Structures are given as C-alpha cells and as structure tokens.
Amino acid sequence: MPRASLTPYLQVAPLALIMVLFVAVPLAVLVTLSFWLSDGISLTPAFSFDNYKLVLSSAITWKLLFATLKFAAITWFFTLLIGFTCSYFLVFHVRNLKLQIALFLLCTIPFWTSNVIRMISWVPFLGKEGLFNQMLQSLGMIDQPLEFLLFSDFAVILTYVHLFTLFMMVPIFNSMAKINPSVIEAAVDAGASHFMVLKDIIIPLTRTGIALGSIFVVTLVMGDFFVIRVMSGGQSANIASAMKNNIDQLYYPDAAAMAVFLIIAVLLPIVAILRIVDVRAELAR
Amino acid sequence: MKTNRKRVNGVSRRSFLKGAAAAGGAALGGGAVTGFPTVWAQNLKDVTILQVGPAYSVFQDIANQAAKDLGFKIEIQNAWTDALMTRVINQPETVDIADLEFWAMQKVWPSGKLQNIDTKKIASWDKIEPIFREGKYSNGNAVSSQGTLPFEVLYVDSPDAKGFAGKRTEMATCSPTIYNADTLGIRPDLIGRKIENWSELLNPEFKGKASILNVPQIGIMDAAMAIESRGDIKYGDKGNMTKEEIDKTIEILMAAKKDGQFRAFWSTFDESVNFMTAGEVVIQSMWSPAVTAVRTRGVACSYQPLKEGYRGWGVGMALASHLDGLKRDAAYEYLNWYLSGWQGAFIAKQGYYNMVQDTTKAALSKEEWDYWYEGKPASVEIKDPFGNLMEKPGAVRDGGSYAERTGNFACWNTVMDEDKYLVQRWNEFVAS
Numbered sequence: 086m087p088r089a090s091l092t093p094y095l096q097v098a099p100l101a102l103i104m105v106l107f108v109a110v111p112l113a114v115l116v117t118l119s120f121w122l123s124d125g126i127s128l129t130p131a132f133s134f135d136n137y138k139l140v141l142s143s144a145i146t147w148k149l150l151f152a153t154l155k156f157a158a159i160t161w162f163f164t165l166l167i168g169f170t171c172s173y174f175l176v177f178h179v180r181n182l183k184l185q186i187a188l189f190l191l192c193t194i195p196f197w198t199s200n201v202i203r204m205i206s207w208v209p210f211l212g213k214e215g216l217f218n219q220m221l222q223s224l225g226m227i228d229q230p231l232e233f234l235l236f237s238d239f240a241v242i243l244t245y246v247h248l249f250t251l252f253m254m255v256p257i258f259n260s261m262a263k264i265n266p267s268v269i270e271a272a273v274d275a276g277a278s279h280f281m282v283l284k285d286i287i288i289p290l291t292r293t294g295i296a297l298g299s300i301f302v303v304t305l306v307m308g309d310f311f312v313i314r315v316m317s318g319g320q321s322a323n324i325a326s327a328m329k330n331n332i333d334q335l336y337y338p339d340a341a342a343m344a345v346f347l348i349i350a351v352l353l354p355i356v357a358i359l360r361i362v363d364v365r366a367e368l369a370r
Numbered sequence: 371m372k373t374n375r376k377r378v379n380g381v382s383r384r385s386f387l388k389g390a391a392a393a394g395g396a397a398l399g400g401g402a403v404t405g406f407p408t409v410w411a412q413n414l415k416d417v418t419i420l421q422v423g424p425a426y427s428v429f430q431d432i433a434n435q436a437a438k439d440l441g442f443k444i445e446i447q448n449a450w451t452d453a454l455m456t457r458v459i460n461q462p463e464t465v466d467i468a469d470l471e472f473w474a475m476q477k478v479w480p481s482g483k484l485q486n487i488d489t490k491k492i493a494s495w496d497k498i499e500p501i502f503r504e505g506k507y508s509n510g511n512a513v514s515s516q517g518t519l520p521f522e523v524l525y526v527d528s529p530d531a532k533g534f535a536g537k538r539t540e541m542a543t544c545s546p547t548i549y550n551a552d553t554l555g556i557r558p559d560l561i562g563r564k565i566e567n568w569s570e571l572l573n574p575e576f577k578g579k580a581s582i583l584n585v586p587q588i589g590i591m592d593a594a595m596a597i598e599s600r601g602d603i604k605y606g607d608k609g610n611m612t613k614e615e616i617d618k619t620i621e622i623l624m625a626a627k628k629d630g631q632f633r634a635f636w637s638t639f640d641e642s643v644n645f646m647t648a649g650e651v652v653i654q655s656m657w658s659p660a661v662t663a664v665r666t667r668g669v670a671c672s673y674q675p676l677k678e679g680y681r682g683w684g685v686g687m688a689l690a691s692h693l694d695g696l697k698r699d700a701a702y703e704y705l706n707w708y709l710s711g712w713q714g715a716f717i718a719k720q721g722y723y724n725m726v727q728d729t730t731k732a733a734l735s736k737e738e739w740d741y742w743y744e745g746k747p748a749s750v751e752i753k754d755p756f757g758n759l760m761e762k763p764g765a766v767r768d769g770g771s772y773a774e775r776t777g778n779f780a781c782w783n784t785v786m787d788e789d790k791y792l793v794q795r796w797n798e799f800v801a802s
Contacts (some may be wrong), residue, residue, distance in 0.1 A: 122791075127459055127481065145798045152801065216651050232578055236634040236650070283686045315641075318634020318650075319584045320627070322801035330800070334586065336450055 104252065119341035128337060136342035146324070146343070150350055153323040156238075156313070157306040157354070160245040166297065167246070168253030172294075178260040179271075192251060205314055206246050211235040218322050236318030240291050244316045247354070253298035260294030261287065296362035300355055307351045324350065375571050376794050417700045418443040422457065425639075426659060427548060431755070432716055436707050439526070442700050456482050467701055468688045470544060472520040473587075473784045475686070479523065479543050480532045485691045486541040491702050494709045498725045500533025502546045502684060505540065507777065517591065517609025518781035520546065520684045544686030545705040546725045548717050551680030551775050554592075555656030555667030557646060559670040568678050569600035570593075570620075571653060577630055581645055581654035585636040586796035587789070591681055592655045592782055593623055599678050609784040613791055620795045624802045635800065637665075646671055651716075658721035661768070666760050673721070673768040679780030690732075718742045719755040723772070739776065 119136055140146050169202045172194065179185045195203055210216050210235040218230040233239055264287065272282050288295075310325035322330075324347045331340035399713070425448045433444040449457060451474050458468050462483040470478060478484065489495045490675055500508050504799050505521030507513060516520065524542055534543070556565050561576075571580055571592070580588050586645040594608040602620055604612060611619065626632065636642040643663045645651040656673065664671035687708065693701055713729030717723070719742070724730045731739055740746040745767055752761035769775040786792055 114442055139794075143794065145794070145801060149801055209648070212648050212650055232633075314637065318581075318632075318645075319800065320632065320634060320639055322797065327797045327801065330586075330793065330797055333452060334748070334789075336790065336793065 090139070096107055096135070096280035107178055115341050116360055119345050121338045121341075123338045126263070136299055136338045137346075139339065140342045140346055145327070146346070149322060149324045149327055150346075152321065153307050153325075153347075153350065154195055156242065156245065156323060157303050159242050160249065160306045161299060161302050164244070164250045164253040167250050167300070168298060169258050169291075171250075171260040172291075175258060176264075192254065195247075200248055201311075203248060203317065207240065207244055207247075207316070208235065212239060230291055233328045236316070236320060237334050238317065239315050240316040241321060244312050245306055249302045252301035253295075253306065256301070257291055257294035260291040264290050276350055293364055294360050296358050299358055302357075303354050307347070318332065378476075384615055387447055396630035400619055400794075413696050414700060416442075417697055418445055419466045419470065419697070419701055419704055420445045420447065421467040421704075422447045422449050422454055423467045423685070423687075424448065424454070424471075426523070426657070426720075426722075427564055427714070429755075430603065432713050435712055435716075436704055438634040438698070439712070440703050440724075442703075445703065458752040462690050463600050463692055465690050466693055466697070467704065468690065469547070469685050470688050471783060472523055472637075472684050472686065473518040473782070475523045475543050475688070476518055478527070478688070478783055479534070482530065482532075483691055484543065484688045485693065486526055486529045486543065487541045487545050487689060487705070489542050491706075492542075492545055494711070494726045494729065497728055498546055499549070499723070499727070501682075501779070502549065502725060503777065507533070514679070514779050514781060515609075516607050517681075518547075518606075518782065519782055520686075524686070534756040542686075544688040545708070545711050546684060547708050547713070548722045548724055548767055549682065549684030550658055550722045551682050551769070551779060552655075552657065553663050553676055553680050553769070554674050555642075555646060555664075556650040556672055556674045557649065557670060560652045560670050565653070566677050567599045568595040568676050570599075571596040571655075572600060572626055572631060574629070574631070576653050578633050579650075579652045580632055581634050581636055581651040582632065583642065583655045584637045584800065586793050587785060588783060588795065589635075589655070590619060590792060591783070594687050595676075595678055595681065595780065596651055597622055599676075599699045608781045610786050611788065611792075612750075613717055614790050616786075616788060617794055623799050627638060627802060643667075662720055662754055662760060666754060675769040675774070680775070681781050682776075683783040716755050719753065719760075725777070726759065729771075741765075743772045745769075745774065 095301065118128075120132045120134070122131045122133055165284045175185055175188055179188060198223055208215075212218070213230045213232065213235070215230075215235065215236060218227075221227045222230065268286060268290075269282055277285070307323070308325055310323070310329045312320055313323055313326055314329075324343060328343045328347070331337075332341065379743065385544055401654050419442065421433065423446075428446050428448055430446060434448045437444045450762065451471050454465075454468055454470065454704055455474050456526070457476055458465055458470070458478050459481045467477075468484070468529030495503070500506050501513050501738060502520045505519060507514075510567075513519060513521070518641075522543070523534050524546070525537060525539045526541050526543060527532075527535045529538060529541060535541075554565070554568065554571060560579075570576065582592050590611075594603075594611070596603055597603050597619060598605055598608065602622060603615065605615055622744075623670060634641075634645060636645060636654070639657065642654065642656055642660045646656065647669050648655070649666055658673055661671050661673045680718045687705055689698065689701055704729045709724065709726040709729060711729035711733035714726065715733035715738070718734060719736070731743070735750075737748070737750045738752070740750055740763075748761050748763050748765045750763060751759055752765065754760045759781055
C-alpha cells in the first residue's frame with residue numbers, strides 16, 4: 086500500500102523538480118536581491134525596503150505601468166479581433182478539412198523565422214525612405230514622408246500585433262473547432278440570427294480559448310523590452326525596458342524590485358481573466 | 371620576482387619585440403637573456419592569457435597576431451564595459467587581462483581585484499601620449515579635467531591603495547592602449563551647410579532628424595555639450611553634475627523630445643549605423659567606427675569636428691590580481707607587444723589611436739600614416755582593418771590631422787557621483 090501512495094508523487098516529481106529549479110529558485114533569488122543594496126558596482130546583502138520605496142514612490146514607475154498596460158490593452162484588442170475573425174473564418178467558412186489545415190499552416194509561416202527578423206523587417210518598410218512611404222509618395226498621396234510610421238507607438242503596437250496574433254488565434258481556433266456543429270444548426274433551426282449564434286453560442290463556447298490567448302498576449306506584451314526599444318527607436322519605455330536600463334547600469338537590486346512590481350502587475354490581469362473563465366474546468370471538458 | 375627584474379633589465383623591450391615579430395620562435399629565444407632559456411621557452415608555450423574587453427578594443431585578429439609573435443596562446447572574449455566591471459569585481463579569476471575604459475577604473479580599482487603595473491616593465495611607457503601619461507598636451511598645456519581625465523586614475527601610490535595618486539608614480543592601474551576623440555556624426559549631403567557647434571544637435575532645423583545615444587552617462591554628456599554650446603547652462607563640471615544640473619539638463623531634453631527633436635535614440639552600434647544610412651537621422655552622437663561603417667556602405671557621413679571640442683575616452687589593459695609568475699611575465703610581454711606597432715596600425719584603420727605614435731607610424735604605410743594621422747588627402751585606396759575598401763584616393767579624414775583632433779578635449783567619459791540619480795532621471799526622459 087505505501088508503494089501505491091508513493092506513485093502519484095513520483096509522477097509529479099519531474100515537473101515539480103523543473104518548477105522548483107527554474108521557477109521557484111530564480112524567483113526566490115530575485116525577491117532576495119530586491120532587498121539588497123547596490124552602489125552601482127558591488128552588491129551589499131541587506132534587508133532594506135529602499136529599493137521598493139524608490140520604485141513605488143517615483144512617478145515614473147506609475148507612468149511606465151500605465152504605458153505597459155496601455156500597450157497590453159491595445160495589443161490585446163487587435164489580436165483578439167484578428168485572431169477571432171481568422172479562426173471564425175477557418176472553422177465555420179472553410180468546410181474542407183484539408184483546406185482548413187492548409188490555411189492554418191499558412192498562418193504559421195511567419196513563425197518559420199525568428200521574432201527578431203519579423204520585427205526588424207518592418208524597419209525598412211516603414212522608414213522615412215522606406216517602401217511604404219516611397220509608394221505613397223510616388224502615388225502622389227503625400228508630399229512629405231509619414232514619420233509616425235516608424236519609431237513611434239504605432240510601430241510598436243503594429244509589431245506586437247504582428248508577432249502575437251497567432252498566440253491568440255491558435256487557442257481560439259482550438260476551442261472553436263470543438264464546437265459541435267449540430268448546436269449551431271439547432272439554434273439556426275430555432276430561428277436564431279447570425280449575431281445571436283455568435284453572441285450566445287460561439288463566444289461563450291470559445292471563452293477558454295480567448296482566455297488562454299489573452300494570457301499569452303498580455304504576458305508577452307507586458308514582459309517585452311526589446312520590441313518597444315527598437316520599434317520606438319528608444320523613445321518609448323515600459324516597466325521591463327526601464328528594468329533593462331537598470332540592469333545595464335548594474336543597479337540589480339533596483340531592477341529586482343521593479344521585477345517584483347512587474348510580476349504583481351502582470352498577475353493582476355491574469356487573475357482577473359482566470360476569475361472570469363475557469364480554464365481548468367473548461368480544458369478538462 | 372628575481373627573474374622578472376633580471377629579464378627587464380637585460381633586454382631592450384622594443385628591439386626584442388621587433389625580433390619577435392619576425393619569428394614566433396625568436397620570442398622564446400629572447401628569454402635567453404634571463405639565463406633560463408629552456409625552462410622559460412618550454413613553459414611559455416603552455417601559457418594561455420585570457421583577455422576580456424569591449425568589441426571596439428579586443429579583436430580576434432589582434433590576439434592571433436600577438437600569439438604568432440609572442441609564442442603563447444591568447445584567448446579573447448568580448449564584454450561591454452559594464453559587464454566587464456562586474457566580472458572583474460565579482461569573478462576576478464575569470465579574467466587575466468581586462469580592457470577597461472578609464473572611467474571604469476574609477477569604480478574597479480578600489481575593489482582590489484587588479485594589480486598595479488610596474489611602469490618600468492613597459493618599455494615604451496615614456497612614449498605614451500602625454501595626455502594620458504602626464505595629463506598634459508605635448509606642448510605642456512593642461513587638458514580639460516571635466517569627467518574622468520585618464521591621468522587622474524592612471525597612477526597609484528602603493529599596490530593596495532584604494533585611491534589614485536593623481537601624479538606620476540611607477541605604479542599604474544593599467545597600461546594605456548587606445549583612445550579617441552568623439553564628436554557628432556552628420557550626413558553632409560542631407561544637411562547641406564556647415565556644422566560647427568554642438569548646439570546644432572538641438573537646433574529645431576533638424577527636428578525629427580536628430581538622435582543621441584541611450585547610455586545615460588555618455589548621452590547626458592553629449593546633451594550637456596549641446597546645451598552649454600547653446601548657452602542655456604554653464605556647467606561647473608559636465609563630467610560630474612550636481613543634482614540641479616542633472617535636473618535642468620533632463621528638463622531641456624524632455625522639452626526637446628516633446629517638440630519632436632529626436633527621431634530615435636540608439637543603443638547599439640549597428641542602430642547608429644542604420645539610422646544614418648537609412649536617412650532617418652542626419653545628426654547624432656556617434657562612434658568613429660560607426661562613421662567608417664556608414665561610409666563603407668557608400669553613404670556620405672562625416673565625423674564632424676566642432677568648436678567646443680571633443681569628448682575623449684581611452685582604454686587601458688589591466689592585470690587581474692591573481693596573475694603571477696610566468697603568466698604575469700607573459701602578460702607583460704603582451705602589454706609591451708600592444709604598444710609595439712601592429713596593434714596601432716590595425717586600430718588606426720578604424721579611426722582610433724594607439725597610445726604610442728612612433729611604433730604605429732613604423733607599422734603603417736607612408737600613405738596610410740598621411741591619411742590617418744596627418745590629415746592629408748588619401749593618395750591610395752584606404753582600407754579598413756579587415757581590408758575592405760573604405761575611401762577612394764582624394765578623401766580626407768574628418769577632423770583633420772592628429773594634432774587637430776586630439777588637441778581639443780572638452781570632457782571625458784565618466785561616472786558621476788550622482789550616477790544613480792542620473793540613471794533614474796534618464797529613464798524618466800526616455801519614457802516622457
């Protein structure tokens with residue numbers, strides 16, 4: 086009997102070990118570090134709230150938090166819109182399974198190259214002397230190149246949407262594909278309009294996918310420091326990029342305190358999402 | 371120790387090195403002077419020196435050539451100054467020789483993780499550029515001490531001193547290697563008029579076409595040069611601003627950013643090259659090799675000399691405290707080799723200067739010397755360090771001759787006392 090009761094523990098052991106080694110330990114180090122002191126070159130072990138005081142009392146942190154949330158919200162909205170629409174088209178309008186799979190794979194083609202390449206490729210396209218501006222100019226639609234296209238918040242959000250839409254689309258597609266078509270047929274037979282079907286059947290039944298996709302997108306955007314730096318030309322910042330700045334200047338404890346702050350800030354929307362949708366129960370369905 | 375002294379006394383380092391360059395094996399033979407030829411020779415081959423430093427200073431090509439000339443192995447690793455500083459302080463055993471910028475020395479030396487250099491063992495010490503060796507121009511005039519004047523952190527009074535001597539002694543914190551004078555890079559073809567002052571960086575004429583680098587300590591100095599030139603603030607010491615001066619500077623920068631003065635801020639070398647090449651930016655802070663890179667792409671770009679002067683910087687090779695015995699001897703060989711010509715010629719072709727001019731002159735061709743140091747029009751094709759074509763005959767180096775470029779340092783790369791405050795305010799500026 087004791088052997089039998091040991092089995093489940095052994096079964097979870099590998100994952101538990103990985104989680105402890107790669108999540109719990111680094112997190113503990115991070116939290117510890119956030120209480121230490123630094124003079125910009127060496128670290129002094131301490132238990133001081135100075136770093137948190139500095140982070141929480143400075144107006145810049147809150148401004149950066151607002152910027153981080155703004156980017157997350159706007160990106161979330163557009164990825165959801167595009168991801169949902171594409172999934173909807175693939176699941177309900179493409180009847181042929183092979184074609185459906187082919188089209189789905191087509192969506193993943195950009196992922197054959199790295200994130201960095203996909204991001205950087207916007208630069209020559211959107212630049213002052215870039216393809217898009219040249220095209221508009223040669224069509225006579227503008228006299229001066231549009232500068233807001235590159236090194237701006239517009240460019241940052243465009244890139245986020247480009248990079249992360251698939252993370253929204255895949256879970257939604259997955260949930261949608263599980264919807265039993267006869268449910269929809271029954272609703273239509275009972276006189277439901279297209280809009281009612283969408284609102285009362287499809288959206289509720291795909292909410293797990295929407296929730297999962299939202300978690301992906303929100304965490305990716307809130308944790309990014311690279312896209313925002315390159316695509317805004319270093320002119321916009323979020324919490325992660327300010328953290329990166331601190332790390333570059335060797336102020337590790339300040340960065341650690343900011344990281345703890347960011348973790349809390351990221352957890353809040355995720356908790357909210359999980360409260361609305363019980364992902365575990367839905368996945369087990 | 372005994373062998374060290376004997377070797378140094380017994381051999382003229384420069385003539386020895388010249389011989390060494392001719393044949394790697396000869397370097398081993400050079401040890402014969404010490405009286406321990408075989409032991410010295412056999413062991414030396416097994417020595418490996420690990421040199422760590424930034425990519426603009428530590429090159430595989432240089433290490434390869436030195437290994438060939440000296441007969442022992444030299445491994446290199448690239449690390450930016452900030453990463454290198456932490457490494458020397460926290461894991462000194464992972465570095466043998468650190469290529470540190472002088473301002474970094476300010477932070478690193480007091481940690482006690484470096485050993486001093488015996489200047490008597492550096493054969494060409496007295497030929498090192500006087501700006502660094504003496505803190506004076508060769509004509510005897512004092513050099514601006516705004517920021518970290520290298521001379522101030524070059525010497526110490528005793529091996530375990532925490533502070534710097536500020537005067538010449540025989541114990542140095544590092545062996546100076548390369549330096550340069552930084553200024554603004556411009557696109558003369560897109561600007562179409564003369565640029566003579568730092569204030570042009572903030573000139574509304576270049577609205578949306580200017581950029582500065584996103585490294586707080588250096589970015590603020592470039593900004594300060596521009597602001598002072600425009601006449602807004604007269605700094606007590608641009609290289610060590612008070613909190614009020616930082617506040618005022620950041621305010622002016624924020625206002626400029628709000629008005630759309632800056633097209634972007636760059637953080638990496640290639641960003642600065644791409645901004646210029648693509649015409650996104652026509653005036654910005656820049657590094658000399660970046661200007662070289664823009665030009666090798668066939669785009670007009672000049673490293674514009676400005677009336678207020680240059681922002682200077684320099685690098686020295688520092689020895690980690692764990693080096694001793696044969697390995698230290700080998701390290702000294704390498705330090706001496708660095709000042710013996712080959713490295714000087716290599717680095718000159720990316721626009722930098724080696725600390726010792728004579729040997730560099732001997733290693734460059736007459737035409738190259740005239741172009742890089744004399745500021746004369748190129749009489750042959752000018753190649754970069756890797757042999758790529760850079761300039762056609764007739765081109766002239768920006769800023770002219772060596773004397774013109776290095777005769778006017780306005781300030782030096784540095785870390786300020788209010789560094790932490792500066793980084794915080796800079797973050798604010800970037801996010802504004």
